[in-house]
Amino acid sequence: MMRTRPLKVALLGCGVVGSEVTRIMTTHADDLAARIGAPVEIAGIAVRRPGRVRAGVPEELITTDATALVERGDIDVVIEVIGGIEPARSLITKAFENGASVVSANKALLAGDGAALHAAAEKYGADLYYEAAVAGAIPLVRPLRESLAGDKVNRVLGIVNGTTNFILDKMDTSGAGYSEALDEATALGYAEADPTADVEGFDAAAKAAILAGIAFHTRVRLDDVYREGMTEVTAADFASAKQMGCTIKLLAICERAADGQSVTARVHPAMIPLSHPLASVREAYNAVFVEAEAAGQLMFYGPGAGGSPTASAVLGDLVAVCRNKLAGSTGPGESAYTRLPVSPMGEVVTRYHISLDVADKPGVLAQVATVFAAHGVSIDTVRQTGKDGEASLVVVTHRAPDAALTATVEALRKLDTVRGVASIMRVEGE
Known part of the structure; x- marks a missing residue:
């Protein structure tokens, strides 16, 4: 039987995502009630600019006092979509203290203070759900946290930012330069006025x-997390990638070490083979490739940003949290029992694609090969072109520790016959 007293929701933020959450909760109220087992209603919406026009949002729900809203004793769930660290962190903590569970889309806060927030949720017997914080509408957090809870995940490899994937895809398919592709992404609304975060x-x-x-x-x-941006990727890099049967993506790579005693997490541009499923991810879409011991290889794909996709993930969490409220229970919290250390980037085993501008004369290749050998890095392939005393040398290595590869590049820069290192890019996904 359905409970008649509605579950009350406080919404923090009413921008693109918050407005869409409000619209869906209003237009699909009956369906949500049937799925949850009780009506659910928005009790208040906290905003910074109350005078702004918000189509379809009831004016009487708007407030600028977010603290008073989350401290109300009748609030069952707080949805936080304001982003940033403060005041989001303080408001979420106050929500827990006042008996409310929280649904958040705040990746920056969760990445920096997730442990403290999980501890607060556990202390006050509340839920903390955040499917919308990663990859928009793509169900990813819950499958990792629940569906694969009995398995051992060894690697997560993915495209988790739609803006950068759009830019790199345009550079690949149209031959556009970085600035031109960024301008198009901005014009279409995929990139912010300040795209630095992406x-x-x-x-x-x-x-x-x-x-x-x-x-x-x-x-x-x-x-x-080791981090490199993609602003230095050039059309020449894509030309080299195509010669190798690859394309270039900005990848998030999380790996368990071979001995199982540590993990690594990194973000950087990388060449991946066209045969890899991630290579075919176009436009502003996201995709994440998960490798688990028993389940094998799994791929999650879909729109990774935008008001409607993100709102879909928020509402999925809302339904789950409300069901828990009715059952008098909570869902899974933080699982950090392994306490594995995070290894530095230097210990990551990877491959390099290195493009060198060198003097076109005898002995240069031998000198370059000697440097690689001195640092314990094995060469996979070499391609050389030359004209009028100038030459381009492209070297692709076998797998080696990133520290050794970096030291090799620094040593190459010091050779008299090397005019410059044109580009360096890792090769992943094989």
């Missing part, structure tokens, strides 16, 4: 921290 990898790094923590049952903070 193109420099900060957004993807926060998501990588969350994914690594869930997948490996350990605590991984944003500061633990």
Whole structure:
């Protein structure tokens, strides 16, 4: 039987996502009630700019006093979609203290302070759900946290930022330069006026921290994630990738070490073979490839951003949290029992694609090969072209520790016959 007293929701933020959450909760109220087992209603919406026009949002629900809203004793669930660290962190903590569970889309906060928030939720017997924090509408957090809870995940490899994937896809398919592709992404609304968080990898790094923590049952903070942006990727890099049968993606890579005693988390551009499922992910879509011991290889694909996809993930969490409220229970909390350390980037085993501008004369290749050998890095392939005393040398290595590969590149820079290192890119996904 359905409970007649509605579950009350406080919404923090009413931008693109918050407005869509409000619309769906209003238009699909009967369906949500049937799925939950009780009516659910918005009790208040906290905003910073109350005078802004918000189509379809009841004016009487708007308030600028977010603290008073979450401290109301009748609030069952708080939905936080304001982003940032503060005041989101304080408001979520107050919600727990006042008996409310929380649904959040705040990747930056969860990547930095997830452990403290989980501890507060557990202390006050509340839920903390955050499917919308990673990859928009794609069901990913819950499968990792629940569906694969009995398995051992060894690797998570994915495209988790739609803006950067759109830019790289345009560079690949149209031959556009980085600036031209960024301008198109901005015009279409995929990139913010300040795209730094996306193109420099900060957004993807926060998501990588969350994914690594869930997948490996350990605590991984944003500061633990190695990060490189994709602003230096050029048309020449794509030309080299195509010659290798590859394309270039900005990847979030979370791995368990071969000995199982540590984990790594990193974000950087990488060449991946066209045969890999992630290579075919186009436009602003996201996709995550999960490798588990028993389940094998799984791929999750879909729109990773936008008001409707993100709202879908928020409402999925809302239904789950409300069901828990009615049952007098809570869902899974933080699982960090393995306490595995996060290894530095230097210990990651990977491959390099290195493009060198060198003098076109005898002995240059031998000198370059000697440097690789001196650092214990084996060469897979070499391609050389030359004209009028200038030459381009492209070297692809076998797998080696990133520290050894980095030291090799620094040593190459010091050779008199090397005019410059044109580009360096890792090769992944094989």
